[in-house]
Amino acid sequence: MPKKILFIIDHLGCGGAEKVTIELADYMARQGHEVTLAVLNGKRNYFTTPPIIDYIDLGFSDFFAHGKLWKDRFLTETEQQTLQQLLAQQFDLIIPEYNNGHWLRPYLSGNVWHWVHGDLIEKRPTQNIFKHLKESLRVSRYTRKFVRLLDGANIVTVSQHLTDKYSPLLPNSTLLTIHNGVDQQKLYASLNDVQVDQQWDVVFVGRVHKIKQVDHALIAFAQSGLTGRMAIIGDGPEREMVQNLIRELNLHDRIDFIGRVNNPAPYMMNAKCLVSSSFAEGTPMCIAEALLLGIPVVAYACSSGIREQLSAAHMQCGLIAPQDQHALAKTLYEMVKQPYVVTDEDKQKISMHHMYQRFMKLAS
Template sequence: MKKYLFIQDHLYGGGAEQICIDTAVALKEKGHDVTVLLLDSNNIRTAYPEDLNLIKFDIAPAFMQGSIKKNKLKSVPLEQQAELTQIINDLAPDTVIAGHSHAFWLAPILTGNVWFWVHGDSLGLVRKQNLGFFKYLEALKKFMQCKKACNYLFKGKQLIVVNQDIKNLIQQHIQEATVKVIHNGIDVKRLKSNLPDDESIMIKKWDAIFVGRLSEEKQPDVAIKAFAESGLTGRMAIVGDGPLLDELIHLAETLGLTKRVDFLGWQDQPNRFIQQSHCLVLPSRTEGSPLIVAESLILNVPVVAFNCCEGVEHQLSSGELAQGLVALNDMQALSQRLYQVVTHPYVIREQDIQRLNISEMVKAIEEL
């Protein structure tokens, strides 16, 4: 038995939060002593079991603001830093896993077998392309600031990343970091806990479904446009909330889809909506190792996705699943593939599903 401590930013309801809880629960079920410490216990939307040891530490609010280039530790009183250190010392964990963004600024005060869990572009090391001159200079300045902060935090440290692209990026820009790729896995029991045992009684309501934050990097507008151009005559579901909601509603109106696109808002259990869909579409320009792709496949719902990172490519690399991969930002190919997969879905085999199970991931965590 080992002692694990997960230091988690928050449980606002995203994929990084879900995989933290799923991993903690899976380790606990294998007999390990597991604690999750929340830096912000407000607005909890990710469910967790009552018997999971959860500490609501609630660090100084300023620590939870801004990007990685900001020295967040300066906003935490020395007394609270000492309190956190004492809690960790009392727990005496064999392994500490800190994520998924703000917690990185605890690096200067964390000691022992500490791993920082990077789920996506939270390090600010991905540079946008095709910018005008002044925007290029602004982006370059931000990149250099993030790179400096990352080297301060992670030089000589240990990082878990969820795809090979992130590992390559870190090795290119951060000195002497140890980086291990562990693709996200799915807690199948949690995923199916609220679903009927007999899938045959499930009525398909939507041809396509988008699930995720309605923000620029997820490109939900691309999902709606691809659906509009696909030739499909059914309905589409949009599950999620975010800053682009009003723009997306207007886009649906402009495309004449008001009566065919259902905006369902944020849902704590999107699995039941996925299961009622013929296909999930993921048009993101960047991802880590998105849970929603693996969850859809496990629910026997095909996925069509931009090949935006090694994480997505890994998830769709088995058997016929590769039919769901589309070149990044190729709108025409996305709409055509969406029609193809909805009308003639590819086969999702048991071995395709098994490789996405959290059990494989937990084995890798135990080896840290």
Template sequence: MTTPERLAIYCGPMDGNSTARIAVRLANGFVAAGTPTDLLTTGIAHLAAESLDPAVTRVELGRQRVGLPLVRLVLYLRRHRPTAILTHRIRENGLTQRAVRLSGLPIPVFATVHGPLSFKLAHLEAARRRKRTAQVERWYRRNRALIAISEETAADLRTLLGTSVPIETIPNPIVTSDLEERAAGPVGHPWFADPSGPVLVFAGRFVREKDLTTLLRAVALVRAKQDCRLLMIGEGPLRADLEAERARLGLADQVAMPGFMTNPYPYLRAADLVVLSSVWDALPTVLIEAMALGTPVVSTDCGAGPREILDHGRLGPLVAPGDAHALAAAIAATLAAPPDPRRLREGAARYDAARNAERYRRLLLSLDPA
């Protein structure tokens, strides 16, 4: 008797970050195409702004540091025997391959790589870098295939691993069919009903790689010549530092930090401009989502991801990371002459969630490429 096709996605923590959102969108796409799918998670059940299709079966493997995931994953594999399993992080990939080996089943394992691995490894603390590098060397060549989110990521993987494992490039599934519907929700902040000046929006975590200090300084420079305000949607460990910098720059009334929002899309659509100030970002979804809603974007040239998204500056300015003056000039220029929204939407189309989820599904099931 032939076992029906079934796919598994090992997401890890459902902590609201971009990897978790991508995992949910892939799972939703797989079941929409008629393939039963299990979403394997560890510890945290927060789905953030994503809605998991009821047809997706969520399997909790237990807290990562307790040691339960390996045992539960082996039991899961023996009971459900998925056709293939997809992972998203270095740690989960190694654990999955160990579980497959212990299960005694020939289940192929795939791994999505969310940005150049060499850069990620180089910026880890020394002990953690050695551990993660060893895990990559040991396990990544054993995957059936690696899925790179961009051509730069694929090139980096070939440099690291050679030709020992097939590498496919599939853009992330970002633009969902319900994006416009979610963006039609209410905008609760009073600035959007006040015509006194443009509103800039940042959406993301308050962490060092986002370099939000440079963003605040750029806004102060823009405000020296014209009125504007900045809404910073998100949360993170640097909130206190950013609040102090906001006060130092005299921006207490012009920069708002309302915290995490489960649905930021009405704000992305209502914004006059969405800004990314990162020192490094693999494939920032906020740029793609803003463009899909027709909103102008400005970004630092912080990796091949933003460069690819903005077509090397054709769809929005790219400026050097850490340069507040250059960022301020790009903000002012884009506010003065915003691009055609239709062109932005066309640029975001390559990240269509349904199409790219289908490409994943066919690869995992070893079907002809879609």
């Protein structure tokens, strides 16, 4: 029997959480379900939704929709009325998510499952004693707010590690792990969207942002001993820094800075391996997509999501201790020269259909 499903997310920016939300919503709709995707405020939208999805911009204030999760947020009377008009459709499953969608909890009722895409209370490592103290205070404050916000809620996490971490903090909550999936058929079909003739040893896909540490990937590539080319698919505030570093490393004739693209798959398909050098991550969609395309991955093991994505014994050689640039460089070389094979069993674990089935059980 078709179900009515509502996703509520901050916006449709260019991140992985936004992308996997659209992909899952589209897959559900193509299976015959009635799917609505609402954004708190669409000013920062980058992605668009397929026509089969009912898209709604709630038009909430910038303060409620944007900014850090840890600032208390309340809807105005007008915003509450807008939300209630939407909820009058009597959805079988409501999924608030990303960051500030979780602040809708007091205003939602029925079958509500909060979708947590990453570690919301992660402690960032530092060697500086004063920064360590500051970081400990920050995590303590965020943890208290996290518990107050979500204890007692139904929660879907993207990794078992997050479920295990949150369970003792949220004793009144029901927690469930559902790994991110990719629509393999749609991914393969998208390979024809763009004709890509260039070949690369290494490809980086993601925001050019400080937390993604594109500089680590570049330095590792420079030190790896590889003689081929590297592509950077993405854009962001660190673009100028990255371009300066490319010149400093004398890589200007071996790096292709492609920039932001709607579909990185055709570019990834022309690379021998994907590199992920992030300081912190959730469960990156680009890693799942690379594996489904049969592209091996070399990644800092900076999150439980990445460790689970590369948990198969033959893929663990691609996991690197966080911030170990020497090991990153060495492994890039080894992976290009002797790549592991991504098996059909590996691909099944990260399929969109498997993810879809898990979510639809919540709507039953």
